[in-house]
Amino acid sequence: MRIVVVGGGYAGVLAANRLAKAVEAEITVVNPRPDFVERVRLHQQVAGTAVAAGPLGSMLRAGIATRVAAAHKVGDGTVTLDDGSTLDFDYALLAVGSTVEPMAGTVPIGSWEGAQRARAALAALPAGAVVAVVGGGATGVETAAEVAAARPDLRVRIVGSPVAATFTGRARRLVRDGLARVGVEVTDDEVVAVDGGDVALASGTGFAADLVLWAIVSGVPELAAASGLDVDADGRVLVDEFLRSTSDERVFAIGDCAGVPGTRFACQSATDQAGHAASALAAMIAGRGPKPYSVRYLARCVTLGRRAAVAQFTHLDDTPRDTALSGRTAAVLKELATRGAKFGARAGFGA
Known part of the structure; x- marks a missing residue:
């Protein structure tokens, strides 16, 4: 059994680690850089208050292979890399995140x-x-x-x-x-x-x-569309209730690149979907029926420097509640959530 995970962020790392614990398979994580980037800390990287990256290998369980490359195409059981080489798979998980299209001069x-x-x-x-x-x-x-x-x-x-x-x-x-x-x-x-x-x-x-x-x-990579997978108007992979591509059941999509109705670009979305997709795939490999995915949000939270934050709690469908926390308490909760996301990805925790 060969499983290729395209993307070494929160979603890809969590899914790979969870699968490594659940199934007997050769698992390879493809990532364009040798580092795991804590995207939710990039504002700290910019300000010089933290370092938001570390070795990708340190985030993965023993036995998981890594390939430093960008995926050019995914289809027909093969991932084609930007250097022209290929990786064959029985299942693939796309976790390539989102993209930034900056205005000139910025x-x-x-x-x-x-x-x-x-x-x-x-x-x-x-x-x-x-x-x-x-x-x-x-x-x-x-x-x-x-x-x-x-x-x-x-x-x-x-x-x-x-x-x-x-x-x-x-x-x-x-x-x-x-x-x-x-x-x-x-x-x-x-x-x-x-x-x-x-x-x-x-x-x-x-x-x-x-x-x-x-x-x-503002968008997602063109990998899915360029690979011929069914995508929505924003280029996100159309998926079924188990987070499989509607055009290729061997391919799962998780995180920002997955066209799951009712979701937004967020670490909450990525880790929740990664855990669910890994569990669904493990169940399928074992011959069991997987459970459908359901959207679950808890809160929206932003830091305001190192000592303050605001957290607004939400319903599971992400509609906001009236309840909000602020100040040092909210900052501590946000920091714990940020550390928890990294720990959960390394440990393979998720839905």
Whole structure:
């Protein structure tokens, strides 16, 4: 039995480790870099407050092979790599995550390479420089707050339409108040162009910035579509109730690249689906009927520097509740969740 996992992030690592415990198989993880990147810590990587990557091998159980390469095509029981070599499989799991398509003149922070560029550029800025963060979602909020807290000598401005839109009611107010507390200027607008140091807004206004960080995650890799798998309008793999591709039952899709109705780009989604898909595949291999996947969310949470955060609890379908936590308590919970995601991936814990 040969199983290939394409992607070495939270979802791919968790699925590989869970399968290694459950089935007798040759398991190979394909990843474009030799490191495991904690994507939910990339804002800390940018600000210089943490290192968000470590050796991929240290995250995988003994016996799991790794291949440092990018997958070019998946189909007919074969994964074709960018160097022209191939890996045959009986089953494959696609866990390639999401992509960032930055506006010209900006530095993307949703990828490891972009975060490294941003970190170097930020470190080179003198006191009084202006940093603009484009994107009012969780990535933008966390990055703006982390940079402002780490570099109080800079002017930090976040631009979104609007900022903290994924939160509601009191929780949204807490997020915006937390940004103000660390000195972040909030602009509810949309960036339409960046030309040198000039940032143009949809409202017709603009401002000057020394560094513009792009904090919007907007799509998924073209691997699935290029492989001929059925995808939705956003390029995400269409899957059945067991997270198998609707066009190839040997292929599972998990995390951001899976077109599961009612889900969003989030570590919660990735780890939950990874655990379920691994269990479903193990059940199929053993001749048992797998259980259907169901969406389950608990909360939406953002950090606001190292000492504060806001967590808004949700219903299982991700609709927000009125209950929210903030301050140091929420920061501790977010840090525990972040550490738990890494521990769970290494241990193979999941749904």
